[in-house]
Amino acid sequence: MSTTSTTGSVGIIETQSFTFAEDVPLALDSGETLGPITLAYETYGQLNADHSNAILICHALSGHAHAAGFNAPDEKDPGWWDDCIGPSKAFDTNKFFVICSNVIGGCKGSTGPMSINPQTGKPFGLSFPVVTIGDMVRAQTHLIDHLGIDRLLAVAGGSMGGMQVLEWAASYPDRVRAALPIATTARHSPMLIAFDEVGRQSIYADPHWNHGDYYDGPRPNAGLAVARMIGHITYLSEASMHLKFGRRLQERARFGYDFETDFAVEGYLRYKGNRFTERFDANSYLYVTKAMDYFDLSDERGSLIGAFANSQDLIYLVVSFTSDWLYPPYHSKELVSALSAIGADVSYLNIQSTWGHDAFLLEVETMTDLLSSFLDRLMQRFEIGVSR
Amino acid sequence: MSRSHLRADLGVIADLIQPQEKVLDLGCGDGSLLRHLIDTKRIVGRGVELAEPKVLACVRNGVSVRQGDLHEELRDYPEHSFDTVILSYGLPYLNDPAFIVSNMLRVGRRAIVSFPNWGHWRCRLGLLVTGRMPTAPGDPQAWDEPPRARGMTIADFRSFCAAHNVRVTTATFLQGAQRVPDRFDTNLRATWAVFELR
Numbered sequence: 361m362s363t364t365s366t367t368g369s370v371g372i373i374e375t376q377s378f379t380f381a382e383d384v385p386l387a388l389d390s391g392e393t394l395g396p397i398t399l400a401y402e403t404y405g406q407l408n409a410d411h412s413n414a415i416l417i418c419h420a421l422s423g424h425a426h427a428a429g430f431n432a433p434d435e436k437d438p439g440w441w442d443d444c445i446g447p448s449k450a451f452d453t454n455k456f457f458v459i460c461s462n463v464i465g466g467c468k469g470s471t472g473p474m475s476i477n478p479q480t481g482k483p484f485g486l487s488f489p490v491v492t493i494g495d496m497v498r499a500q501t502h503l504i505d506h507l508g509i510d511r512l513l514a515v516a517g518g519s520m521g522g523m524q525v526l527e528w529a530a531s532y533p534d535r536v537r538a539a540l541p542i543a544t545t546a547r548h549s550p551m552l553i554a555f556d557e558v559g560r561q562s563i564y565a566d567p568h569w570n571h572g573d574y575y576d577g578p579r580p581n582a583g584l585a586v587a588r589m590i591g592h593i594t595y596l597s598e599a600s601m602h603l604k605f606g607r608r609l610q611e612r613a614r615f616g617y618d619f620e621t622d623f624a625v626e627g628y629l630r631y632k633g634n635r636f637t638e639r640f641d642a643n644s645y646l647y648v649t650k651a652m653d654y655f656d657l658s659d660e661r662g663s664l665i666g667a668f669a670n671s672q673d674l675i676y677l678v679v680s681f682t683s684d685w686l687y688p689p690y691h692s693k694e695l696v697s698a699l700s701a702i703g704a705d706v707s708y709l710n711i712q713s714t715w716g717h718d719a720f721l722l723e724v725e726t727m728t729d730l731l732s733s734f735l736d737r738l739m740q741r742f743e744i745g746v747s748r
Numbered sequence: 749m750s751r752s753h754l755r756a757d758l759g760v761i762a763d764l765i766q767p768q769e770k771v772l773d774l775g776c777g778d779g780s781l782l783r784h785l786i787d788t789k790r791i792v793g794r795g796v797e798l799a800e801p802k803v804l805a806c807v808r809n810g811v812s813v814r815q816g817d818l819h820e821e822l823r824d825y826p827e828h829s830f831d832t833v834i835l836s837y838g839l840p841y842l843n844d845p846a847f848i849v850s851n852m853l854r855v856g857r858r859a860i861v862s863f864p865n866w867g868h869w870r871c872r873l874g875l876l877v878t879g880r881m882p883t884a885p886g887d888p889q890a891w892d893e894p895p896r897a898r899g900m901t902i903a904d905f906r907s908f909c910a911a912h913n914v915r916v917t918t919a920t921f922l923q924g925a926q927r928v929p930d931r932f933d934t935n936l937r938a939t940w941a942v943f944e945l946r
Contacts, residue, residue, distance in 0.1 A: 675812075696814060700824040705794070708814045709803050730807055737810040 368446040369438065370404040370429035370453055377401070377469055380502045389654075392489035396478070399503050400425045400469025401461035404445060405453035407507070413744050414509045415451055415735075416500065416536075417441065417460040418517030418524035421591070421648055422640055424468035427460035428453075443724045450731035455739065455746050456513070461503050463496040463524075465648050467641035473572065474641045485643060486572035493520070493655045497527040501535065513738060516540035516731075518720035519687065520648070523548075523655045526695070530657055533671040538738050540731070542679040543720040545691040546664050546698075547656040552686065555594055556649040559587030563642045572643050584642040585633030592632050597683040597716030601625060664698035672699075675741070676706040677734045679727075681719035707734065754784060756925040757862035758836055760942040764860055764918065765789055769831040772856065774818050774848070775838040777802055779811035786811070794830075796821050818848055825855040836862045839905070840884070840897040846912055853914065853945060862942040867901030867935040885939035886924070902935045905943065918944035 377400050380386075385395030402425045407414060417427050419440065428445035430438055439460075444450040451458050462470040465488070473488040480487075504512065515528045515536050522544025529539040545552075566583030568574055596604070609615070610627035621627045657667040676699055680692035689710045699706040711726050713719035720727070738744070754762065758781045765771060767789045773782050776795030785791040795813040797803050806813035814821060818838070833856030835848065840863060842848050852859035864884035865871075871882035881891050882899070889897065902921070909916055921928050921938035928938060 677807075693816070696816075697821075697824040700814065700821070701826060703826075703829055705812045706814065707807060707812050708816070709800065709807070710815055712800055726804070729804055733804075733807045733810070737807075740810065 368449050369442065370446050372433060373402050373404065373426070373429035373431060373439070375400050375402050375425055375431060375469060378503050378506050380506065386495070386499060386502075388489055388495045389492040390490050394464070394471070394489055394491075394495075397464060397471045397499055397502075398469070398475075399461050399464070399471075399499060401459060401503060402426060402428070402439070403460075403507075404428050404458040405456050407457040407509070408745050410745065411509050412511070412513060412742065413455065413739075413746065414457045414459060414504075414507070414512050415514045415516060416504065416512050416528075417445065417451070417458060418500075418515065418521035418528075419460060419463070420517070420519035420521050421645075421652065422588075422636065423462075423521070424466065425460050425462040425470075426468075428458070441721065443721070444727060444731065450728040451516070451735070452732065455744075456735070459503075459507065461500055463648065463651075464499045465491040465496070465644060465651060467644035472641070473643035473647055474575065483575040485575065488643070488647065490650055491647060492651050493523045493527050494531065496651065497524050497531065500524070500528075501532060504535070510535070512536045513742065513744060514538040514540055514735065516542065517544075518542040519544055519717065520652050522687075523652065526657060527655075529671045529674055529676070530667045533674060536674065537742060538675040538677070538734075540677045540679070540734070541692075541695065543681055543684055543687050543692075543717055545655075545687050546667070546695050547658050547662075547691075548653050549691070553653045555590060555686075556653050559590050559649060560646050562586040562590070563646060566642075569642060572646075574642075579637065580642045581634075581637035584637050584640065584645060585630075587642075587645055588636040588640075589629040589633045592629055594686045595717045597685060597714060599683060599714045600716050600718070603714065604628070664695060665701055668699060668702055668704065672702045672704045674704060675738065676704055677730070678706060678708045679720070679730065680708075680710045681713045681715070681717070681723065682710055683714050684717045684719060686717040754780060755836075756922050757940050757942050758784075759925075760920045760922065760927070761834055761836060761860050761862060762788070764942075764944060765791060765832060768792070770794075770829070771832050771834060772796070772825070772830045773834045773836070774822070774852070775835065775841075776806060776811070776813060779806035779809040779813060781834070781836065782806075782811045783809045818842070819844060822848065822851040822855060827854055828857055830856040831858070832856055833859045834861075835859065837864070839863045840900055841895050845908070849908075849914060849945070850912065857946075858917070859945040860942065861905075861945065862940060863900060863905070864940050865902050865935065865938050866899035867903055868939050869936045871899075872936075902938060902941050905941070909943075909945065915946045916943055917946050918942075 379398045381395030385393035426439045428439040522541035525541040563583035566580035569580035605625040608624040680689040696708040782793035833852040874882045920942040922940040
């Protein structure tokens with residue numbers, strides 16, 4: 361499944377940061393403003409002479425700017441999409457200048473609820489304005505300006521990253537040539553909102569949460585861990601849980617008849633939940649899930665055609681996975697139908713997979729085949745030169 | 749890809765396409781025909797294909813392709829949004845050929861279909877002499893191999909067109925790779941047929 365090897369690695373990468381909106385704050389969809397704003401980002405590969413080979417990678421809910429390579433020589437795991445970003449990989453850094461930026465509202469180097477509010481000198485907490493996918497993308501346009509890129513060759517991402525891709529396509533069609541929304545939706549469904557709300561409720565219920573004001577005390581880790589456990593269940597599928605865990609017991613030969621960890625699947629969720637609290641901020645979890653819940657590109661009649669009315673000249677590659685019940689294939693099909701109706705050049709594949717929503721990170725072989733072929737076509741179509 | 753690599757009926761279809769047309773190919777396989785038309789006639793091509801490996805092959809061929817079932821996907825396209833809608837060797841495999849053909853003519857200014865002719869004398873003689881169901885000319889697919897096909901003849905298709913008010917504007921008949929003129933005995937002699945419909 362995984363093809364990670366040091367031969368195809370971008371190597372040691374330093375996360376960079378860009379600060380803007382220092383004088384004029386960014387206007388947000390909520391009506392509030394935010395500034396200054398810092399975005400953490402990483403880049404891989406070389407920008408070519410006419411700045412036409414840039415690809416923006418957008419990350420999912422718990423992601424960050426560190427998408428490929430290693431931040432330090434002794435780092436254990438590479439970036440979150442290292443399987444697909446690097447020399448001779450799907451996003452081939454010998455050909456493309458690949459950018460990945462952390463979203464606003466996040467907690468991995470970009471401005472978010474954990475950041476210091478310049479007005480008070482204390483962390484924002486819940487005084488941080490609510491942001492949307494549209495706001496995240498609007499902030500990214502400033503980073504793209506800063507990098508000297510007028511038009512991205514492509515924007516790509518899975519899950520919440522795919523929502524940013526669709527937002528780019530719908531709102532900035534003249535700044536991007538191709539859009540690759542993967543395992544995503546153009547409209548967050550009530551089921552998705554429901555799962556997000558349970559995650560948020562578990563954070564609110566943690567006594568350490570203290571209405572978001574916890575930065576100088578113990579953190580609401582128990583609540584955040586439960587939220588993450590719920591998330592992990594939705595990223596798997598029943599079949600993948602059977603394969604991964606079955607009814608296997610965790611470090612014991614028979615049932616304990618107690619409330620310690622009996623089953624392997626319980627151990628997995630507890631481990632994942634606890635690990636998450638070491639690297640993610642509970643308030644960011646609230647803000648970023650809220651941004652996803654607000655995401656809806658359809659009009660009052662439920663049609664997506666209007667949102668893409670000026671985006672018919674983009675080239676699209678839509679990808680879904682058969683066992684993804686969080687963002688089921690029919691969400692992608694609905695998008696493909698709308699794009700077909702406006703005459704856009706849209707390719708669509710529903711990849712056979714048992715891995716549920718996580719498949720977009722795991723089906724590396726098919727994804728590499730699909731993405732690299734599609735990107736090669738873009739290179740030919742737009743006569744993209746490689747700087748070497 | 750040079751024309752000689754294309755199946756004979758696809759060569760006939762390619763000759764019917766004008767430069768820079770907008771073409772929709774239903775059941776486009778690995779995208780060979782669309783690739784050929786893009787390279788030789790600078791068409792704008794779109795394909796629809798059901799099988800994942802073929803969809804991947806299309807993307808490798810640099811062709812725009814949607815995975816899906818024709819009965820669903822055709823509904824999405826607005827009226828006359830394509831110059832030509834192609835269905836090569838698809839008719840025997842369809843659940844509802846009348847729905848597909850009428851939608852091809854809604855979506856396209858014209859439709860082109862091709863199919864093997866089970867009315868060929870070898871098919872007829874084979875059934876008479878051996879008592880076994882004939883396979884399609886040039887395609888040894890057995891009756892029980894998926895996907896299941898329902899055999900059809902040129903005469904069947906002509907009466908289908910008449911029944912559904914579909915106008916045949918061009919008809920080309922093949923014997924193997926050779927074109928043969930339309931005569932009273934075409935349904936006996938032709939192994940394949942290509943119809944342009946409006």
